[in-house]
Amino acid sequence: MNNKYRPYTLIAELTYRCPLHCPYCSNPSDLAEYGKEIDTDTWIRVFQEAEELGVIQLNLTGGEPLLRDDLELLVERARRLDLYTNLITSGVPLTFERLTRLRERGLDSVQISIQSTRGAVSDRLAGTPAFNRKLDAMRWATSLRLPLTLNVVLHRENIAEIEEFIALAEHVAADRLELANTQYLGWALKNRHALLPTREHIKWARTVAAEAKTRLRGRMEVVFVTPDYYTEYPKSCMEGWGRRFIVVNPEGLALPCHLAHTIPGLQFERVTQHRLADIWRRSSGFNRFRGEEWLPDPCRTCDRRAIDFGGCRCQAFHLMGDAGLPDPACTLAPGHHVIESARAQAGRSVSIPVLFEHRTGLGHSSR
């Protein structure tokens, strides 16, 4: 039994289906192997169980959550539970009427992703003509007085546009601008050679973002997320494993992060078979990297262990082959050389490769 931890946020991945095909998609890269999406009643029960556990924030995401016909109903039921409900969308399959309905049912805020401020580039990165529809969606959000977050996943090909992203966010009167460098896992790791910016890019972009943050304080929140490859210490991934977040994926698998099930040897349970409270407290997968007992050297004696919790488990697995090792993003980690060599490769690549790995099948999230 583990009553020490309270989840605050439920990330409900309603579907892996998506009209976009971004080369840094955060969904698992073996989507063809995924099965049936869980149904409306199951989601409603999951929301109730999450609220009873202490959850107050709900992110409805995917894939593209607008592809679920029951989204209006899910929003209504989430609001009835007094959950702060945020829709995370590409904005593509949206109409003004649908956004109005979602607002009326109690949607609290909307986050729309954008790939580039240049229409042609944006459409190429997204793999579909989406740019103008995204702009429409942003305007609709503002006109409905729905708090708007503009989300940009930064990488080598769009990081030079950072001033334009800020200008666009101001133009559409966004409440929040996330300038988040790609997390190099899943598809982004496969495409890392084409995506990872150089140290100079990052340094400049961070400065521009910091200026905007100061200038816009109180009007728009500007968040800049540096890629792990250029930080001294790792991120506190998910604010610690099984500490504040629950992800439920489209098949109903409950996870500490959206890629946790790509780590072999961990066992996770489905919300169709277990109560969320039981999973949260008893799941061996949730408990595996919780707290400090599991920490490897040098993390176990490090002063930062309560800040970053040893970093990202998926990164340790995908780069080092063992999820129980320190996140190699940390300069103190024995495996840090793999980060250094990826960084050196980014520094050497002069021109931007234009070939992204193309995918077929279900399609992937823009996030």
Add this chain to the structure above:
Amino acid sequence: MNYATVRPRLSEKVRLRFDRRTDRYLLLYPETGLELNETATAIVRLCTGEWTIDEIVDHLIRSYGDVSRGEISRAVREFLAILADRGLLQGAA
């Protein structure tokens, strides 16, 4: 912020919610929230756009008679600055 004329009002992205786990109120906004103590909750409840900052201080003095005006005024000012910094007050930038 001008104490006599500014009438603080919470921005639309903010929702106040009682948390039965901690017996406190939470001020929720996208991605996160603030856990409020009793004084902060009282201040937030007065950020309706009706009351000036001076009037909010007056209200609180009536409920917390044993605390000096200076102290309450400072607490209100500091807390409103926290809200404004996070964009949680309308037109406060």
